[in-house]
Every structure is written in C-alpha cells, then in structure tokens.
Amino acid sequence: MSFASGLRQPKETNKGKNGFRERHIPLHSANPDDLAISRHHFAQYVLASKGSYNGPSLKELKSTPNTAPVETLATVDDRIKELKRQHQEDIELLTAFQAAEYRQEVLSRYNCIDDSMMEVDTEDLIQVDYLAALNELYNDARPMKRFQHDMDDALSQIRYNYLKSLLPLLTQRRTLKSRETHIRRQRDAQFPQSIEEYHNIPERDIQLRIARFLLHSTSEQEKMMGDYGWVWRAVKPLVSAFKANEGFKNEISESVKDTQASDPRRRPTATPGWQL
Numbered sequence: 001m002s003f004a005s006g007l008r009q010p011k012e013t014n015k016g017k018n019g020f021r022e023r024h025i026p027l028h029s030a031n032p033d034d035l036a037i038s039r040h041h042f043a044q045y046v047l048a049s050k051g052s053y054n055g056p057s058l059k060e061l062k063s064t065p066n067t068a069p070v071e072t073l074a075t076v077d078d079r080i081k082e083l084k085r086q087h088q089e090d091i092e093l094l095t096a097f098q099a100a101e102y103r104q105e106v107l108s109r110y111n112c113i114d115d116s117m118m119e120v121d122t123e124d125l126i127q128v129d130y131l132a133a134l135n136e137l138y139n140d141a142r143p144m145k146r147f148q149h150d151m152d153d154a155l156s157q158i159r160y161n162y163l164k165s166l167l168p169l170l171t172q173r174r175t176l177k178s179r180e181t182h183i184r185r186q187r188d189a190q191f192p193q194s195i196e197e198y199h200n201i202p203e204r205d206i207q208l209r210i211a212r213f214l215l216h217s218t219s220e221q222e223k224m225m226g227d228y229g230w231v232w233r234a235v236k237p238l239v240s241a242f243k244a245n246e247g248f249k250n251e252i253s254e255s256v257k258d259t260q261a262s263d264p265r266r267r268p269t270a271t272p273g274w275q276l
Contacts (some may be wrong), residue, residue, distance in 0.1 A: 073176045080169050087162040088237050094158060098151050105147055108137075189229040193237045208259055211252045214242045 039173055069075070120127035192198040192210060199206045213224050213235070225235065 071172065071176070073173065073180060076173045076176060077171055080166065080173065083162070083165055083169065087158075089153075090158055090162075094154060098154070102144075102147065102151075105144060109144075118238065185229070191230050191234045191238065193234075194243055195238070198238060208255065210238070211255050214239065214252050215256060 082199070120131050122128060187206070192201060198207065198210060201210070209224075209228075213221055216224065221235075242252065
C-alpha cells in the first residue's frame with residue numbers, strides 16, 4: 001500500500017490509536033541517549049522559535065473583562081486564518097532549524113573520518129580488516145536514520161497540535177453557519193403585517209424584497225411565496241394596504257426605481273463616439 005506522505009506510517013497494530021502523549025509519561029527506551037538527544041533538539045527549536053512572549057501585558061490582562069467575548073462567524077474565521085498562518089510559520093521555522101541541525105550533524109560525522117586510514121598496506125590483513133570495518137561503520141552511519149526519525153517526529157508533533165486546535169474551530173464555525181442559516185430562514189419567512197412594520201424593517205435588502213413582491217404580478221408573487229415560505233394569510237394584510245394606499249404604492253414604486261437606477265448593471269451604456 002503506497003502513501004503520499006513521506007513520513008513514517010503507523011504499524012497496523014497501532015492504527016486508530018492516538019500516538020501522541022497528552023501528558024508527560026516516563027519512557028523506558030532501549031536507547032535512552034537517543035531519546036534524550038531528540039528531546040533536547042526539539043526543546044532547542046521550541047526555545048528558539050517560541051521562547052518569547054508577545055501577548056498582552058499583565059496590566060492589559062487585568063483590565064480585560066471577565067466575561068468571554070461573544071464568538072461570531074467572523075471572529076472564528078479570523079482565528080482559523082491566524083492559526084493557519086501561525087502553523088505555516090512554525091513549519092518554516094522548524095524546517096530551517098532542522099536543516100541547520102542536519103548540516104551540523106553531517107559536518108560532525110565528516111570530521112570524524114580518519115583520513116590516515118584511507119590507504120593501507122593490502123598485504124597487512126589486520127589493516128585491511130580494520131579499514132573494512134571502518135568503512136562499514138561510516139556507511140551505516142551515513143543515512144542518519146535516527147536523525148531523520150527525529151525530524152519526522154517533530155513535524156508530526158507540530159501538525160498534531162495544529163489539528164488539535166483547528167478541529168474544534170471548524171466544528172464551531174460549522175455550528176455558527178448552521179445557526180445563521182436557520183436565523184436567516186426564519187427572518188426571510190417573516191412578512192410585515194402593516195405599513196408601519198414594513199418601515200421598521202432594519203435591513204434594506206429585505207425591504208426591497210417586500211417592495212418587489214408588492215409590485216409583481218400574481219404568478220410572480222406565488223413564486224416568491226414558495227421561495228421564501230410565505231403564506232397568503234401572512235402577506236394579505238400588506239397587499240391590501242398597498243392596493244388601498246396610493247401614497248404607500250408610490251413609495252414602493254419609487255424605492256424600486258431608485259434601486260434600479262443605482263445598480264450599475266442596469267445603467268444604460270453610452271454609445272461610443274465613433275459609432276455616432
């Protein structure tokens with residue numbers, strides 16, 4: 001089975017389990033030195049990239065209201081954007097840090113090579129065997145599997161923390177979107193019962209929708225009633241007032257005309273001079 005990711009894949013026995021520790025648990029590793037080194041390297045990265053505090057001061061925190069701010073779809077979207085931006089920055093910083101660490105590791109291994117043993121007396125079996133063992137040691141060390149695994153582990157840990165913060169925000173955004181859709185549908189289904197209620201509608205687009213409905217033919221009105229969930233008994237009072245009140249009728253007509261005049265898509269296009 002092939003995977004698109006270059007990271008190490010979990011063993012079949014571990015699939016479906018959380019491989020990240022939520023709290024510190026002492027590990028009993030067969031190679032504690034490698035574990036200590038990898039932790040030290042990752043701690044160096046965290047200190048280098050996250051070692052400073054850029055948040056609000058203590059005075060600002062004390063002046064902050066105790067009540068949590070009301071979350072809206074806009075604020076949640078902003079938090080998601082900021083989290084994604086921060087994650088991208090974290091990946092770039094980690095990559096740069098790991099590249100510097102990898103380069104230093106390669107140079108250290110290179111400087112450990114004993115150049116004096118590169119040429120030996122082929123008749124001396126002890127020197128030949130020693131050079132073969134030395135070359136085998138160099139070849140085994142060159143891939144630096146432990147270092148590569150440490151890099152994979154650090155990247156996986158950062159991505160895990162990112163997703164752990166992102167998923168609740170996505171769930172919250174989905175909930176807020178569903179709530180806004182429900183509120184909008186409820187609002188759209190409401191129809192003013194009088195001229196006064198029409199004037200009290202705060203949203204200009206809803207007023208224009210009602211105005212166009214009043215000016216439409218019966219067939220077009222029935223279509224709009226089906227689209228917005230209006231029933232005849234709800235629209236009848238305002239329709240009757242519209243037919244009986246000439247002043248209100250003129251107001252509705254002027255309102256729709258003004259909207260059409262201000263809509264750039266409805267403005268007449270001037271004839272170019274070369275066509276005159």
